[in-house]
Amino acid sequence: xxxxxxxxxxxxxxxxxxxxxxxxxxxxxxxxxxxxxxxxxxxxxxxxxxxxxxxxxxxxxxxxxxxxxxxxxxxxxxxxxxxxxxxxxxxxxxxxxxxxxxxxxxxxxxxxxxxxxxxxxxxxxxxxxxxxxxxxxxxxxxxxxxxxxxxxxxxxxxxxxxxxxxxxxxxxxxxxxxxxxxxxxxxxxxxxxxxxxxxxxxxxxxxxxxxxxxxxxxxxxxxxxxxxxxxxxxxxxxxxxxxxxxxxxxxxxxxxxxxxxxxxxxxxxxxxxxxxxxxxxxxxxxxxxxxxxxxxxxxxx
Amino acid sequence: xxxxxxxxxxxxxxxxxxxxxxxxxxxxxxxxxxxxxxxxxxxxxxxxxxxxxxxxxxxxxxxxxxxxxxxxxxxxxxxxxxxxxxxxxxxxxxxxxxxxxxxxxxxxxxxxxxxxxxxxxxxxxxxxxxxxxxxxxxxxxxxxxxxxxxxxxxxxxxxxxxxxxxxxxxxxxxxxxxxxxxxxxxxxxxxxxxxxxxxxxxxxxxxxxxxxxxxxxxxxxxxxxxxxxxxxxxxxxxxxxxxxxxxxxxxxxxxxxxxxx
Numbered sequence: 134x135x136x137x138x139x140x141x142x143x144x145x146x147x148x149x150x151x152x153x154x155x156x157x158x159x160x161x162x163x164x165x166x167x168x169x170x171x172x173x174x175x176x177x178x179x180x181x182x183x184x185x186x187x188x189x190x191x192x193x194x195x196x197x198x199x200x201x202x203x204x205x206x207x208x209x210x211x212x213x214x215x216x217x218x219x220x221x222x223x224x225x226x227x228x229x230x231x232x233x234x235x236x237x238x239x240x241x242x243x244x245x246x247x248x249x250x251x252x253x254x255x256x257x258x259x260x261x262x263x264x265x266x267x268x269x270x271x272x273x274x275x276x277x278x279x280x281x282x283x284x285x286x287x288x289x290x291x292x293x294x295x296x297x298x299x300x301x302x303x304x305x306x307x308x309x310x311x312x313x314x315x316x317x318x319x320x321x322x323x324x325x326x327x328x329x330x331x332x333x334x335x336x337x338x339x340x341x342x343x344x345x346x347x348x349x350x351x352x353x354x355x356x357x358x359x360x361x362x363x364x365x366x367x368x369x370x371x372x373x374x375x376x377x378x379x380x381x382x383x384x385x386x387x388x389x390x391x392x393x394x395x396x397x398x399x400x401x402x403x404x405x406x407x408x409x410x411x412x413x414x415x416x417x418x419x420x421x422x423x424x425x426x427x428x429x430x431x432x433x434x
Numbered sequence: 435x436x437x438x439x440x441x442x443x444x445x446x447x448x449x450x451x452x453x454x455x456x457x458x459x460x461x462x463x464x465x466x467x468x469x470x471x472x473x474x475x476x477x478x479x480x481x482x483x484x485x486x487x488x489x490x491x492x493x494x495x496x497x498x499x500x501x502x503x504x505x506x507x508x509x510x511x512x513x514x515x516x517x518x519x520x521x522x523x524x525x526x527x528x529x530x531x532x533x534x535x536x537x538x539x540x541x542x543x544x545x546x547x548x549x550x551x552x553x554x555x556x557x558x559x560x561x562x563x564x565x566x567x568x569x570x571x572x573x574x575x576x577x578x579x580x581x582x583x584x585x586x587x588x589x590x591x592x593x594x595x596x597x598x599x600x601x602x603x604x605x606x607x608x609x610x611x612x613x614x615x616x617x618x619x620x621x622x623x624x625x626x627x628x629x630x631x632x633x634x635x636x637x638x639x640x641x642x643x644x645x646x647x648x649x650x651x652x653x654x655x656x657x658x659x660x661x662x663x664x665x666x667x668x669x670x671x672x673x674x675x676x677x678x679x680x681x682x683x684x685x686x687x688x689x690x691x692x693x694x695x
Binding site for chain 2: 147184186187188206207209210212214216218220221222223224225229233234236237238239285
């Protein structure tokens with residue numbers, strides 16, 4: 134498969150800490166590739182390295198077969214970026230934001246307006262074209278930022294936590310738009326700590342923590358590799374877990390207990406007889422993989 | 435590890451897109467901008483020029499109003515570029531994240547700051563033209579030679595834009611700019627010959643003042659407004675140019691250090 138980004142042994146050291154340690158990956162063209170990890174895992178640093186906005190301390194990175202150290206401008210010309218925090222220009226209207234951004238890419242004037250009209254339509258913002266950006270809702274701002282990232286017709290779009298802070302309706306709209314983009318053949322690279330987002334959007338992902346890649350693969354592969362396929366969550370006080378432990382692998386977080394197993398039947402039968410317990414039977418998902426790989430303790434970074 | 439990128443900046447045409455962005459914003463806020471451009475110098479010239487001028491009459495062989503108007507043209511170029519290079523540039527650099535957005539396009543910090551400096555110079559020209567008009571209406575301008583003050587004001591704006599942007603690159607917040615105003619802008623405003631000829635200062639102070647860029651901006655502007663020959667024009671232009679180039683270079687290096695990490 135054709136690759137669009139190749140990274141070999143990337144390292145990023147700051148004076149007091151190491152943000153990225155020996156990270157290698159290949160991003161296939163036309164897919165959605167995700168970096169999944171808790172806050173402080175090094176996801177954003179990798180995206181900044183990818184754009185030439187943070188020089189790597191070690192390793193090699195090629196985007197479109199160009200070296201990031203020599204050709205960052207040419208690489209950025211072909212990339213669209215949706216940053217973690219909206220940085221729309223508050224002095225301008227929706228349309229003006231796109232016009233100004235187009236000028237940074239030196240897009241020919243006669244092309245700009247038709248391109249902008251299409252993008253406004255794509256982002257469902259045609260009606261708000263003349264609104265000031267600070268009058269837009271969070272979801273609209275995000276959609277405008279995504280539209281802005283497409284102004285140069287990029288081959289690769291990089292999204293740093295694209296739906297953080299949005300309400301559920303807005304998130305679903307963004308997901309639909311991103312799927313639409315990928316179906317058109319645009320390569321997407323995104324960071325997220327939402328498992329649902331990673332599972333819905335990503336064809337392939339890497340799980341990161343403390344600057345390291347812990348594993349990579351498709352969501353289904355990762356689940357298969359790291360956790361048992363069936364999960365039974367038990368809520369409430371468990372006085373004696375010894376009989377349950379014989380039927381599954383069990384993990385505890387506060388008053389919740391997660392039982393992982395290949396064969397849930399015996400455990401379900403066992404729990405059926407204990408009437409004071411609330412339990413839920415579900416297939417294993419990425420969140421289980423994530424918690425297993427990155428641990429369950431609280432992150433305060 | 436925390437290496438500083440000392441690479442010489444490259445100035446490209448794309449700097450003009452930043453200049454263009456700023457002029458579009460300025461156009462939206464043109465009302466207050468014009469009041470500011472005309473109002474303040476008019477007050478200086480009317481208040482000090484006529485008030486003080488009544489007692490002083492002539493200074494350095496010209497009417498005090500002319501003397502003062504030429505000084506104010508130069509000093510306003512300084513304050514205009516300094517304000518823009520600090521408050522506005524800092525706003526775009528830090529709280530508003532405008533540069534962050536621009537840096538994901540093909541533009542570099544080299545382009546952004548070249549555009550910002552051009553814009554600072556342009557804004558200085560706007561204020562310079564305003565004062566020139568007020569001064570001309572008050573009868574303080576004596577020949578068409580005064581129009582040459584416009585490129586001088588542009589260069590003066592460029593010259594002060596660099597240090598101001600350096601302050602933005604170093605600043606932890608808006609209050610930080612008070613240091614620069616109190617320690618650099620205000621002393622130059624008072625000492626560099628805006629209100630009186632620097633020859634009246636003690637000799638040791640004269641030699642200090644002569645290193646400061648505003649002195650050279652005033653030395654160029656004053657004869658142009660008064661209609662007399664400019665002395666040592668190459669020296670003055672040279673000093674302003676050197677300040678411009680060093681200021682731009684250091685501003686780029688320090689802004690890279692702040693944003694490209």
